[in-house]
Amino acid sequence: MLAKGVILKRMGETNIDILKFKGSPNFAQKKNTENNLPVASDKFLSMTAREIQVPITTLSWNTERLVKVLGETANNPDVAKILKRINEANSRLITLAEDLLNVAKMQEGAFLVAKRPMQLVEVIRRALRSNEREALKRGVTVKWSADASQIPLTLGDPERMHQVVLNILSNAVKYTPRGGTVTVTVRKSTELAPVNISAGIKTNHVGSEYVLCSVEDTGIGISKEEQKEVFTQFFRSRKAVASDEGGTGLGLFLVKKIVEQHEGAIWFTSREGYGTTFFFTVPVLNPYETDAKNINN
């Protein structure tokens, strides 16, 4: 928590009094018309998200030093339990800071997507590797198979899409009980999204092709009444909160924005107590449209 009256001084920006920001009556009402996001004045959010990383790093590095100083004592079950909690809390803080920073960048129009020819299968494989240890630790089986030669190239930003896949995948693993399964598939599709959910998203273009990725879990599921809130900022389902798992409620909001910046679509089906399947599509690379405008969009 930031202290009352603290002044932020980094970034070469004009100093901003936090109290002035917190008291601003316009914060909730102001909207960025492009993304329909509330706008925090004077880059407050991005500065805070950056500034908070300094104490997070201090905490993280000193925990590492503490483990070294403790030596064998760090393996004592009570000490190990405390260290584990500190590390988990720190990971949650890092995620929170990064999510807030990405939201702030969207508000400022600085959230850039650098598109280039991209093999989504490779992006998914990388995300699977990043999540492998967590799935193992939680006793969740992750099934995956795809023949990269059958999946066409798409146009996208591999780093941003990695963020998309990893977010969906880590949620699936996080909210699936031990012994459960997460199944990741990828295939070609002629639809941006199924007709019944296309309304309000985007029109399917006849003749267009997409790569469709799905992540199916056997987890806690999302209740019917909460499903319409899933992609909104700071949403966390009752069950997710009750599960005691960390989360900012910004991950899926960012994921949807990124997919839409790729001219794709994202949706899900879910049944409480049985599991959830997330789907997203990305347009196939059209070799006749790989001009500079598309690549740099």
Added chain:
Amino acid sequence: MPKILIIESDSALLSTLSEELEQEGYEIDLSVTGGEALRKLENKPNLVILDGLLSDIDGLVLLANIKAEKNTRDIPVILLLESGDESRAISASELGVVGSIVKTHNGLRSIMKVVGDTLRKTR
């Protein structure tokens, strides 16, 4: 004993990093501002660890200064970045930095490894 100059505006991070490097057997010089760093560079450190966001100057501007000066251009520089500033690593690389490290993504062990590898290569 290799001499390392750490340029970092946050005192807690500066102390943490310097204590760890000292334990690894390096001789450490510290600077909390870019201005002070320019003076300390005259002592010819074997390596500089530079924070990307100093209180008085942009780390990349200081880096450009280091690489433009005849007396300091050969000193290897490792840049420390905040998460979200990864794009600055490209500019830093063009300016001649040996490596950029995102602080929240890398523990001290990773930093010690980069420091050790860099010093071995430049010896």
